[in-house]
Amino acid sequence: MTATRASTHWLAYLPSTLLVAVALSQLVLAHSAALSPWAGGGFGMFSSTDAGARRHLHVFAIRPGLEIEVPPPRALEKLARRARVLPSDVNLRALALEISALPSPDPGAPTSVRIEVWRTRFDPETLIPSSHMLRSLEVSLEGAQ
Amino acid sequence: MKALNSTLQQWIRIEGMDLVLRLTLLLLLLQPLGNWRVRGIVLAIAAAGLLVPALQRQPALWLSLTFLTAWRLFLEWPVSDNHSYLLCYWCLAIFIALRREDGTSLLAVSSRVLIGLVFAFATLWKLALSPDYLDGTFFRVTLILDDRFEFWTLLLGGMTPDLLESHRAYLSQHVDGVLFQPLEHPAEPASFTRLARAATLWTVAIEGVVAIAFLWPWEKGPAQLRNALLLIFCATTFAFAPVAGFGWLLVILGIAQCAAENHRTRWLYLCVFALILLYRELAPG
Numbered sequence: 001m002t003a004t005r006a007s008t009h010w011l012a013y014l015p016s017t018l019l020v021a022v023a024l025s026q027l028v029l030a031h032s033a034a035l036s037p038w039a040g041g042g043f044g045m046f047s048s049t050d051a052g053a054r055r056h057l058h059v060f061a062i063r064p065g066l067e068i069e070v071p072p073p074r075a076l077e078k079l080a081r082r083a084r085v086l087p088s089d090v091n092l093r094a095l096a097l098e099i100s101a102l103p104s105p106d107p108g109a110p111t112s113v114r115i116e117v118w119r120t121r122f123d124p125e126t127l128i129p130s131s132h133m134l135r136s137l138e139v140s141l142e143g144a145q
Numbered sequence: 146m147k148a149l150n151s152t153l154q155q156w157i158r159i160e161g162m163d164l165v166l167r168l169t170l171l172l173l174l175l176q177p178l179g180n181w182r183v184r185g186i187v188l189a190i191a192a193a194g195l196l197v198p199a200l201q202r203q204p205a206l207w208l209s210l211t212f213l214t215a216w217r218l219f220l221e222w223p224v225s226d227n228h229s230y231l232l233c234y235w236c237l238a239i240f241i242a243l244r245r246e247d248g249t250s251l252l253a254v255s256s257r258v259l260i261g262l263v264f265a266f267a268t269l270w271k272l273a274l275s276p277d278y279l280d281g282t283f284f285r286v287t288l289i290l291d292d293r294f295e296f297w298t299l300l301l302g303g304m305t306p307d308l309l310e311s312h313r314a315y316l317s318q319h320v321d322g323v324l325f326q327p328l329e330h331p332a333e334p335a336s337f338t339r340l341a342r343a344a345t346l347w348t349v350a351i352e353g354v355v356a357i358a359f360l361w362p363w364e365k366g367p368a369q370l371r372n373a374l375l376l377i378f379c380a381t382t383f384a385f386a387p388v389a390g391f392g393w394l395l396v397i398l399g400i401a402q403c404a405a406e407n408h409r410t411r412w413l414y415l416c417v418f419a420l421i422l423l424y425r426e427l428a429p430g
Contacts, residue, residue: 011241011245011251012238012241012251012252012254012255012258013254013255013258014237014238014241015234015235015237015238015241015255015259016234016255016258016259016262018234018237019230019231019234019259019262019263020262022230023262023266026223027274029223030274035223037270037274037275038227039223039224039225039227040222040223041218041223041225041227041230042227042266042270043227043263043266043267043270044227044266044267044270044274044275045226045227045267046267046283046287046348046386047267047270047271047274047275047278047283048270048275048276048277048278048283049277049282049283049286049287050277052224054290081224082223082224085223085224086223121277122277122282122285122286122316124277124280124281124282126330127282127285127286127315127316127330128330129316129317129318
């Protein structure tokens with residue numbers, strides 16, 4: 001009888017144990033890898049102005065002596081969104097490689113692509129916005145294509 | 146109104162576990178999963194479960210839903226909404242409960258702890274982890290920039306459409322670094338400041354007390370307020386917050402931990418379920 005009770009309790013707590021494990025890892029990623037508080041299963045929604053949709057990114061195609069900003073096309077919005085929400089090396093690299101494959105109006109292929117992810121902070125008194133870079137990654141394309 | 150009342154009365158008489166299963170399947174139909182790869186299969190399973198009551202209590206159906214909701218999280222990680230995670234945990238809790246003889250009481254424990262933890266983490270973020278919640282910045286910015294709140298900002302915040310637009314332009318100035326010559330900050334009506342402050346305090350206060358009530362280990366004290374607090378939270382928050390799926394899920398979890406003989410409270414939960422549907426359908430804009 002005691003054994004049944006103990007096993008009942010253990011099973012009842014299995015989903016909540018998963019919730020705690022995911023929420024704690026979200027917390028760690030939010031502090032170590034700039035994961036947005038709104039995402040990742042940590043229940044930080046409606047707590048911060050740092051939602052993924054409020055972040056922005058800049059993409060630069062780089063050739064020797066030349067650096068051109070390339071707006072990510074709509075077709076890559078899913079990858080761009082993922083990179084904004086969690087600007088990890090993996091997500092930034094995936095976006096950089098897709099962008100490097102896009103046809104360019106300029107002659108010559110880029111040798112690398114740099115992606116910067118920024119968030120906006122607001123002054124608590126005046127609400128003046130100021131942007132802060134969260135992550136930047138330059139992906140060398142030599143040997144990647 | 147009579148028809149609605151009689152429908153609610155019929156649903157109240159359904160055995161607790163069956164009611165929870167039906168409502169969860171209904172939720173999956175009302176709020177289809179975002180990812181197209183799993184949406185169709187989940188819709189088909191949910192519809193089959195509702196049309197063939199014998200399927201509802203099949204653990205295999207809930208195991209499939211657990212895998213599909215988890216797969217969706219994996220495919221979209223990390224951009225899924227938080228309630229998508231809760232839905233996955235909930236399907237797992239139902240699967241476990243259906244495999245046990247004491248499933249109803251096991252599901253009650255699961256739902257109570259899940260609700261408590263969701264609100265505990267939400268409160269932790271607002272109180273301790275987020276740097277711009279308690280000082281009011283979050284709601285002052287969100288009420289302006291998030292157009293889903295526009296109706297309430299205009300109605301309760303004393304803003305005119307023109308003033309709201311100038312606030313949006315001010316907050317949306319694109320800067321990489323710090324602005325040297327920012328636009329002039331448009332005047333903030335006193336009622337808007339009051340609205341932002343009230344939203345800040347009310348949200349963290351109600352979420353904090355819901356967390357305490359549901360994680361309270363004894364049945365006396367704050368635990369006696371569990372249903373009342375969750376009902377108040379759902380009935381008020383989802384009038385403003387445009388996340389009906391989260392509201393319905395919380396209502397279902399609330400019913401699952403509600404004592405079987407407590408018909409009145411179950412009736413109130415069903416009313417709030419219907420109310421959230423009403424909020425969604427009547428949402429301005």
